[in-house]
Amino acid sequence: MLPILxxxxxxxxxxxxxxxxxxxxxxxxxxxxHDLDEINDAASKAAIKDQETAGLxxxxxxxxxRDNMVDYFIERFPGVQIDRTSKxxxxxxxDSEVQGKLPVxxxxxxxxxxxxxMFTDRQPKFCxxxxxxxxxxxxxxxxPSEEALALDIAKVMNMELKALAKAxxxxxxxxxxxxxxxxxxxxxxxxxxxALVEGIEARVAVHICYGNRYGKPxxxxxxxxxxxxxxxxxxxxxxxxxxxxxxxxxxxxxxxPSKFEVGxxxxxxxxQDVETPDLVAQHLRRALEVLPAERIWVMPDCGCFHLSRDVxxxxxxxxxxxxxxxxxxxxx
Amino acid sequence: MIxxxxxxxxKTAAVASQEVVATMxxxxxxxxxxxxxxxxxxxxxxxxxxxxxxxxxxxxxxxxVTSGEASRLLELxxxxxxxxxxxxxxxxxxxxxxxxxxASAQDQDLMPLEEFQSLRxxxxxxxxxxxxxxxxxxxDATGTDYEKALPGGQSDGHRAxxxxxxxxxxxxxxxxxxxxxxxxxxxxxxxxxVGTGIRFGLWLDKFKAxxxxxxxxYYPKLRVLLGDYxxxxxxxxxxxxxxxxxxxxxxxxxxxxxxxxxSFMRHKIxxxxxxxxxxxxxxxxxxxxxxxxxxVHVRAFIPMTEAARxxxxxxxxxxxxxxxxxxxxxxxxxxxxxxxxxxxxxxxDIWSAxxxxxxxxxxxxxxxxxxxxxLDYTKLEDILAVAPGDLRTHLSSGALDSFVNTxxxxxxxxxxxxxxxxxxxxxxxxxxxxxxxxxxGSLLSWVNGALLREVAERSGYDVHFAPFTYRKxxxxxxxxxxxxx
Numbered sequence: 001m002l003p004i005l006x007x008x009x010x011x012x013x014x015x016x017x018x019x020x021x022x023x024x025x026x027x028x029x030x031x032x033x034h035d036l037d038e039i040n041d042a043a044s045k046a047a048i049k050d051q052e053t054a055g056l057x058x059x060x061x062x063x064x065x066r067d068n069m070v071d072y073f074i075e076r077f078p079g080v081q082i083d084r085t086s087k088x089x090x091x092x093x094x095d096s097e098v099q100g101k102l103p104v105x106x107x108x109x110x111x112x113x114x115x116x117x118m119f120t121d122r123q124p125k126f127c128x129x130x131x132x133x134x135x136x137x138x139x140x141x142x143x144p145s146e147e148a149l150a151l152d153i154a155k156v157m158n159m160e161l162k163a164l165a166k167a168x169x170x171x172x173x174x175x176x177x178x179x180x181x182x183x184x185x186x187x188x189x190x191x192x193x194x195a196l197v198e199g200i201e202a203r204v205a206v207h208i209c210y211g212n213r214y215g216k217p218x219x220x221x222x223x224x225x226x227x228x229x230x231x232x233x234x235x236x237x238x239x240x241x242x243x244x245x246x247x248x249x250x251x252x253x254x255x256x257p258s259k260f261e262v263g264x265x266x267x268x269x270x271x272q273d274v275e276t277p278d279l280v281a282q283h284l285r286r287a288l289e290v291l292p293a294e295r296i297w298v299m300p301d302c303g304c305f306h307l308s309r310d311v312x313x314x315x316x317x318x319x320x321x322x323x324x325x326x327x328x329x330x331x332x
Numbered sequence: 333m334i335x336x337x338x339x340x341x342x343k344t345a346a347v348a349s350q351e352v353v354a355t356m357x358x359x360x361x362x363x364x365x366x367x368x369x370x371x372x373x374x375x376x377x378x379x380x381x382x383x384x385x386x387x388x389x390x391x392x393x394x395x396x397v398t399s400g401e402a403s404r405l406l407e408l409x410x411x412x413x414x415x416x417x418x419x420x421x422x423x424x425x426x427x428x429x430x431x432x433x434x435a436s437a438q439d440q441d442l443m444p445l446e447e448f449q450s451l452r453x454x455x456x457x458x459x460x461x462x463x464x465x466x467x468x469x470x471x472d473a474t475g476t477d478y479e480k481a482l483p484g485g486q487s488d489g490h491r492a493x494x495x496x497x498x499x500x501x502x503x504x505x506x507x508x509x510x511x512x513x514x515x516x517x518x519x520x521x522x523x524x525x526v527g528t529g530i531r532f533g534l535w536l537d538k539f540k541a542x543x544x545x546x547x548x549x550y551y552p553k554l555r556v557l558l559g560d561y562x563x564x565x566x567x568x569x570x571x572x573x574x575x576x577x578x579x580x581x582x583x584x585x586x587x588x589x590x591x592x593x594x595s596f597m598r599h600k601i602x603x604x605x606x607x608x609x610x611x612x613x614x615x616x617x618x619x620x621x622x623x624x625x626x627x628v629h630v631r632a633f634i635p636m637t638e639a640a641r642x643x644x645x646x647x648x649x650x651x652x653x654x655x656x657x658x659x660x661x662x663x664x665x666x667x668x669x670x671x672x673x674x675x676x677x678x679x680x681d682i683w684s685a686x687x688x689x690x691x692x693x694x695x696x697x698x699x700x701x702x703x704x705x706x707l708d709y710t711k712l713e714d715i716l717a718v719a720p721g722d723l724r725t726h727l728s729s730g731a732l733d734s735f736v737n738t739x740x741x742x743x744x745x746x747x748x749x750x751x752x753x754x755x756x757x758x759x760x761x762x763x764x765x766x767x768x769x770x771x772x773g774s775l776l777s778w779v780n781g782a783l784l785r786e787v788a789e790r791s792g793y794d795v796h797f798a799p800f801t802y803r804k805x806x807x808x809x810x811x812x813x814x815x816x817x
Contacts, residue, residue, distance in 0.1 A: 021710050089789070093817060210744075214792025214816065217599050217744050221514055244599075271598065 002123060004332050005284065005298050005323050006057045010207055010239060010263075011127035011173065012069075012303030013047040013062030014312035023067060023090035040065040041115070048119050050309075054316035058123045058171065061116040063303070067091060069129045069175060070137045076107040077156065080138060097139040102152045107160045110167045117168060126169045128157065130176040130206065131196055132189040146185070150192035158196050165202040173205040173239065177302075180210045181218055183225035194234045205237035205263060207302075210245070215270055215306030223249040227256045239263025241301030244270055247286040254290050262291055265301035266322065267315045272307060274314040280322025281329075293330055298323045333370055339379035339764050341412065348377055348412040355421045365428065375408045382769020382776065386456070386632075386688035389414040390423040392431035395626060395692030405431045406621070406692060411765075430689065443639040443650075445657055448629040448691055451768070452616040452729050455632050456775055458661035459683055460612065463773030464562045466665060466676075470773050473676045479528065481772045488751055489531035489607035491802040498749070499538045502603055506550050509745060519550060520601045522557045522741065524590060524734075525609035526582075529569025532558060536576040552579075557594070557601075559585035587613060588733040594741055602746040604738055608808070610752045610779040613730025615768065619692055620716065620723045626692035627701075628724075638685045646678050657682055683773055704729035705736035706787035715786045719758035726755070726766065728780040735784055739791050739813070748793075750811040754781030756797045781811060792816050 019039065026036045047062025066072035067090045074080045074094065079102040086095040113126045131153040135146050143149040161172060174196065179189060197204045208226065211218025223240060230238065242250060242265045253262065266283040267275055280298075287296050298319060304312040333356055337345050352375055360370045380387060393407040408427060415423065429439035446455050463470060471477055479486050488494070509515040523532045536556070543551040556579050560566050566582045573580050585593045587609060617628040634642070634653070643650040646669055660668055660679055668675035695701070699709040704727060719725070738748060755766055755778050767777030785795040793813040800808035 017708070017710070216740070216742075216792050216815075218815075219514070219744050220516065220599070 002057055003327065004293050004330065005296055005327055006123075007298045007320055007323050008056055008058030008125055008263075009051060009060050009062075009316070010265075010299055010301075010303050011060050011063050011125075011175065012066070012305040013050065013060070013064070014307045014309040015064065015305050016043070016309055019043050019064060020090060027087055027090055037065075044115065045119055048116065050313050051316065052120060052122060054313060055320035056122070056316060058125050059116070059120045060125050060127060061112060063127070063305070065112065068093060069177075069303075070094075070134065073107065073129050073134060073157075074138060076109075077153075078103045078105045093137060095139070096137065097141055098143070098149060099141045101142065102149075102156055104156050104159060106163065107156070109160050110163050113164055113167055113169050123171060124169065125171045125173055126164055127173040127175055127207075128161070130174040131157065131192040132176050132182075132185060133178045135192075136178045136182065145188075147188035147192065150188065151195050154192045154195035158198060158200070161196065161200045161202075165200055170202045171205070172200065172202045173207055173237075174235070175207045177207075177209050177211050177218070179208050179226070180221065183221075186225070186229045190229055190233050194232070197234055203237065204235045205239050205261075206233060206235045207239040207263070209241045209265075209302045212269060212302040212306065217244075217270065223252055227252055231256060231258055235260075237261040237263055237297065239265070239297070239299055241265035242287070243275070243283060243301045244268040245301075247283065250287055250290045259295075261295045261297055262287070263297040263299045264291075265299055267300035267319050269300050269302050269304055269307060269315075272311050274311060275318045275322075277318050277321035277325055280319050281325045284323065284326045288326070334374045336374060336376045338376050338762070339412075341379045344379060344412045345377055348410060348415060351415070351417070351420050352377065352410060355424055358421065359424060359428075364425065369405065373405065373408065375410060377410050377412050378765040380411045380413050380765050380769065382767065382771070384684070384770035385411075386686065386768060386770070387411050387414070388423065388427065388687055389416075389419070390427040391690065392427040393690050393692060394431050396694065397624065399694050399696055403433075403691065437636065441636045442633040442687075442689065443636050443653055444689075445632040445634065445654055445686070448631045448689075448693075450616045451628065451630045451688075452614040454630050454688070455657070455661060456686065456688070456768075457614050459679075459686070459773065460775045461561075462661055462664075462679070465564055467562070467564060467568075469665060469672070469676050470680070473673070473680060474772070476772070478772055478774075487527055487531065487607060488800055488803055488806055488808050489527065490534065492534065494751075494800070494802040495531065495534050495538055498605070499535060499542060503539070503542055503546075503548075503550070505602065505745065507548070510548075514745070516600070516602070516743070517553065518555045519553045520555045520557065520597060520743075522559060522590070522594070522597075522601050522604045524559050524585065524604060524606045524738070525587065526558045526560045526565060526569040527607065529558070529572030531607060532556065532569075532580075533572035533574075533576070536573060536579070540576070554579045556580045557583055557597070559583045559587075559590065559593070561585060561587050588730050589737040590734065591737045591740060597741050599740070600743055601741045602743045604741060604746070604748045605751075606749075607751040608753075610728070610731035610734065610750060611767075611776045612774055613728075613734060615731070615777045616727045616729050618695065618725060618727055620719075620721065620725075621692070622722070625695040625698070625716075627695045629691050629693050630688045631691075632686050633689055634682065634685045635687070642678070642681055642685070645681075646674065680773070683770070688768075703727075704732040706732060706791055707783075711787065711790065715783065719782075720762055723758065723761055725758060725761045726777060726780040726783075728777070728783060731779045732784065732787060736787065736791060739788070739793060742813075744815070748811075748813045751800060751808055752811065753778045753807050754784075754797055754809045754811060755779065756781040756785075756809065758782050781809070784811070788813065789816060 025031045043064035044061045051059045071094050074096050081097045083095040116124050131150040135150040140149050238260050264287045266280045391409045394403045395406050396403050429435040540551045619626040639653050665675040788795040794816050797809045800806045
C-alpha cells in the first residue's frame, strides 16, 4: 500500500564515472560481456539500495545497464540494423536503420524486471522508451510514414509490456522526451502510445520532459502544446518536469480537467545544487493548489543519470523529506 | 645529442642547427659538459613568434624522471629567432650554469621572483591582471592603445563583415525559433570580455537596422549582458554601446567561471561570444617525454644584472627587489615608489625584464591532480592515447574552465562562438612553440582547441573550427559549438 504523495525516481540513477569508463572499455573490447553484465548487476543493486535508503516508496533498477535511453531498446529489436562501429563513447547513440517490416518478437526486458523484483520489497517501477522517441532515432528506410513505423514499434513493445505485467510489473512508465521537440507529431504519437498500452494490466505513466541528453534540456517552451491532444492518451499518469521550469504549466490541469495522476517534478536534475526539503515542499504545495493530493506523485524532473552519485542521493533524500513535511501538513 | 626542430622556418633552422652542433661540440671539448651528458642531451630549436616573451635565447630545462631523484639537465631549448651569431656559446653556457645548482650566483645571473610552481599560479598572471585593471595607466605611459599593438592594428572582433555575418546568422536563428513558436520572450546574449565595446556596439547597430527593415520586433526583446573581470574595462566600453544602453547590462564576471555570476541564466542564453579572451586566461603545460608524463613548473625571474640596474634606477636595495615587485602586483600603483608615474615606469621595466625558468616535475598523482573543468584522469588518458608520442602541450586550464562553465548557460538552441588563436590538432604542438608570450602588459598563449573539442564532446557539444577569413593573414580561428546528438 503506497502512502499519499508516493515518491519515486523517474527511471535512471546517477551513472558513476567508473561505470562509464568500464562501459566504454567494453566497446573497445577490453572487457568481456560477462564481466560487464556482472558490473551492471552490482551497479543496479547499489542503485536499488540507495533509493531504499533515501526512503523512496517506489524503486527502479536505476537503469545502470542502459547506455542511453535508446540503444538499450533498439539493440533488442529484431529487424533494426545497427552500425556497431558508430559508437566511440558508450553514451553515443548507435546509427540504426529499419529496412523491412519489424517482426514481432520478445525484447527480453522481463529478465531485467525480475532482477529488480529480486532485490527490493518496495513497489517496483519499470521504464521503457516510447515509440515516438524510438521512431525519431531509427532511420526509416521501409515504412511509408513515421506513424507507420511507430505503430509497429508499439506492436512489438505491447507484447513486451504484457509480459512485464504478467511478471508482476504493475507500474510501467513510457518515456517520451521527444514530444516537446516535435509537438507537430503529437496526434500520431498519441495513437502510437495508445497502441503500445492497449490491454496492459498495470498502472501506466507517460513521462514527457524537455530532454536530458548530457544533462541539458534539448528544447524549451511550455507544456501547453500537449493540450488537449494528451487527454486522449490511455494512460493513468503523466510525469512532467516542473522544478527547473517552474510550476506555471500546472495551471493547464485547471484549464483542461482530466483524471490523470500527475508525477510532479520537484527536483532539478540539470543542476548539481541540492534542493532543500523546504523547496520540495513549496513545489508540492504549488501542485496541491491545482490537483488533489490523491492524484499527485512525487518525482525528480527527469532521470538522475547525469548527477554525481552523492548529489543524486542527497537530492532524493531532500525529496523524501520535503514530501514528508507536506504529508504531515495534510494530516498523514 | 638529439637535435629536434620544433618549427618550419627552414632557413633559420638550417643556420642555427649548424651553429648549435658546433657550439655543443666546442663546449664538450672544453670540458664544460661531459660525454655522457652530451650523448643524452636533447636540444630543441624553437621559433618564437612573440617578439616579447619569457625566454632567454637558450633555456635549460631540468627535471627528474621520478620524484625523489635528483634534478638534472633534460633539455636545452634554443629560440632561433633570438640567437645571434657569436653569442650562442655564451648563451648556452649561461643556461648550463642556471641548470647547475653549484654554479655561482654571478654565473647563474638570475634573481627569482617566486618559487617553482605551475604557470597557472605564477606571478606573471598578477602582472596580467594588473594590466587589465590599470590599462589606462599603461596606455598613458606608453602613448599606445592596446588595440594598436594587435596584429592588424585593431581587434579582429571589429571587422564589419564578420559582424554582419554574425548578425545575419543570429537573425536567421530567431526567425526559425519564431516559426516553431519557440522564440523566448526575452532574447539573452552574452559578450564575455568586452574590450572597447566597439564590436558589440556595431553588432547592435546592425541588428537594429535589420530588425527594423524586416519589422520583426526582435530588437526590443534583446537582453545583452556585457561581462568582463575588469570594472575599468566595462566602464571604458559603455560609450561604444551608448545607443543601446536600455538593452545592456554591464557585469563584472569571473572569466574562468561565468556561472558564478550568471547561474540564474542557465539554459537561457542564445548566443555567447568572445574575442581573444581564452588566449589571455591562465594556462599550464604538460610534457610527455619517453612515455612519461611531466608537469611544467615555472619560476619567474629577472636577470641579476637587470635587477641591479633597476634597483639603482628606482633607488631601493637589491635584496628588496622580490618584495618590491610583490607590493607592485598586489598593492597596486598608487602609493608605490613615491608616485604613480614612477610606479608605472617600474611596472613596465620589470615586465619587460621578466623571464620564466622551467623544470619538469613527474606527473605521478594523475587521478588526484586538480584538473581544469571538464577534464579528469581518465579523459586525459583517453585524449593523450591518440596524441603524438613525445609532446609538450597546453592544458589551457583557464580557457577550459571558462568553456565548461559557459556551456550550461546556453539555451538548447544557443551557441558559443569564440574568436581566438587555437591549436586545433595535437600534432601542431610538435611543429611550433605556442606561447606564452607578451603583448604589451598582457600574457598570451595559444589555446588548446583540440583539448576543448574532446572535453566538449563529453559535455554534449561538438566543437568546430573555421579560419577567420575576414582579415588576410589572421592567425585567429573561430570556434563554434553545435549540440551533440
